[in-house]
Amino acid sequence: MTDVDRATITETNWTPEQKAEFIRRRRGRNWALFGGMIGLCLLIYAIAVVKLYHAGHMW
């Protein structure tokens, strides 16, 4: 599925420029969300390691 195909799902009668803009914005949001979720996973993992270390449950 191309980017233009994906844009047709929105059920609007945008111009090609509007579709391209929608896709650009959505891609930006998705990458930001992806980065945020990866960061959150790493942070929770790091917190768990620190907490377990201080509680004497690691090594």
Next chain:
Amino acid sequence: MSDTILRASASLGGPAPVATTEQAVLDQAILGGTTVDWLALLKPRVMSLVVYTGAAGLLVAPGTINPILAFTAILCIAMGAGAAGSINMWYDRDIDAIMRRTAKRPVPSGRISPEGALGFGVGLSVLSVLLMWLATNLLAAAILAISIGFYVFVYTMWLKRRTPQNIVIGGAAGAFPPIIGWVAVTGHLALLPILLFAIVFIWTPPHFWSLSLFASADYEKAGVPMLPVVAGARATRLAVMRYTLWLVPVSLLPYVLHLAGPFYGASAMILGLTFIWYASGVVRDKQDATGVSQTRDAPAKAAFKYSILYLFLIFGALVVDHFL
């Protein structure tokens, strides 16, 4: 599609949605905001002050905290403040659209839908409180939750549109971060973070009333009862001076009570006297019979800028003093 958006907006409660049907605005809503727009919902400039005072509270607290947990605590304070800002933008979208200062925000300009801003704010609020609890302790998480709730329910929804004392009482929401930072390290309250709370609390009125002096036309147009709108510019100028005069002795309390050293004491005195000088400029501003400025509120703008610098410097002095 436009009707769908407006209906969805109305179904969420709160103030009536901005009744614009301009296709351009609706197109923006359908396109969705950019990442920058979503970050703008978090009010980054307000967040920077909150993070700074929270970090100061964390740094001057006795005891130690793992750097990862300290980073997480500061991140949670930032997320909580940003979340409250996002919910505030959802609720205030009707008046934001009227005021020139706020009309370009993502929600009133249509770049982000109201329900998007609300969901983002609520989601971040829950995440920040849970993460704070996980990383530090329940008390810090509870105070963070209270500060978010205070800003949203007490300031935004209850006081802002009802009383000129809105920012006096509502200012408490922005004063919690030093306490949160402190409690994240120690797990309990103490006198110094309460004094830091008091400093930010009393600093807020002269800060916001200086702003409202040169933005009063905006507030009047939107029907927000800020002090210059309700009591007039002259009364506001005197109120700025009154609270600034209160701020100086309160800011000296940590030194007087031997909770901070002479570097902080001297800094607080110099910064406070400078603040009084700026506030006196606001009072002495060339004005007409009703107190309206004849200088485009230049002294009020200067006092507003200085108030931000004041907060950065006085908390900076506290941290430096702690490590001297």
